[in-house]
Amino acid sequence: MNEAIINSKKAVVTEIADKMKEAQSTVIVEYRGLSVAEVTQLRRELRTENVDFKVYKNSLAQRAAEAAGASELVKDLVGPNAIAFGNDAVAPARVLAKFAKDHEALVLKSGIVEGKVVGLDTIQKLSVLPNREGMIAKFMGCLQSPVRKFAVALNAVKEQKESTEA
Numbered sequence: 571m572n573e574a575i576i577n578s579k580k581a582v583v584t585e586i587a588d589k590m591k592e593a594q595s596t597v598i599v600e601y602r603g604l605s606v607a608e609v610t611q612l613r614r615e616l617r618t619e620n621v622d623f624k625v626y627k628n629s630l631a632q633r634a635a636e637a638a639g640a641s642e643l644v645k646d647l648v649g650p651n652a653i654a655f656g657n658d659a660v661a662p663a664r665v666l667a668k669f670a671k672d673h674e675a676l677v678l679k680s681g682i683v684e685g686k687v688v689g690l691d692t693i694q695k696l697s698v699l700p701n702r703e704g705m706i707a708k709f710m711g712c713l714q715s716p717v718r719k720f721a722v723a724l725n726a727v728k729e730q731k732e733s734t735e736a
Contacts, residue, residue, distance in 0.1 A: 579630060586626055586634030586653070591656040592666045593622075596682040597662040597693060598643060601625075603675030612669050612676070616654060619661040625652045629726040642687040659683055660696045667697030 590596050601609060616623045626634075628647045634641040656662040663681070670676040680689050683696065 582626065582630050583634045583637060586631055589622070589635040589653075589655045590634060590638040590640060590682055591681070591685075593657065594659040594684060595654075595656045595696075597654045597656075597666055598646050598679045598681055599652055599654065599666055599670075600649050601652050601675065602677075604673060607676075608673055612666075614675075615669060616662070616665050619656065619658065619665050620709060621656040621658075621662045621665060621689040623652055624656045626648075638682075640682055640687050643680060643682070651679070663693045663696040664698075667694060670728050694708050 601612075604612070613623050628649075628651060631651070631653065632644045632647045635641060635647065654662040654666060663678075663683075666676065666678055669677060678690055678693050680687065681693055682688065683692065
């Protein structure tokens with residue numbers, strides 16, 4: 571085999587392995603049966619969430635998974651696969667699961683979340699969570715709730731004292 575071809579394949583393996591290591595979430599899907607228009611629509615939806623969606627040769631992706639320390643993924647890297655890389659831990663799973671509900675041809679397989687290899691059940695659990703901003707909003711709501719209740723109670727005590735003094 572030509573030296574240039576081997577070097578280009580090594581570069582692709584390194585690229586995939588780096589993306590797997592750096593991404594907060596990586597999801598492997600099988601897209602057999604999706605039309606070009608459906609894949610284009612999926613890519614557009616993923617792009618709005620800053621998720622990178624790529625199709626790689628399985629042999630290169632398998633080598634990259636082993637290089638990234640995720641050799642458990644090798645068994646899922648057969649058939650027509652695509653890999654979604656996201657900087658948000660739940661964004662790829664959420665968008666792909668939502669798309670898979672309407673398009674049975676898209677099959678979620680497995681992935682990596684924050685450096686740990688996860689199966690389909692974990693990806694499906696992640697898919698129902700809100701994005702990072704939504705989680706922060708819920709957390710802030712939880713923090714504000716006791717303070718708000720305390721303020722309402724203080725106001726009620728103040729109003730009660732004012733009504734008994736009058």
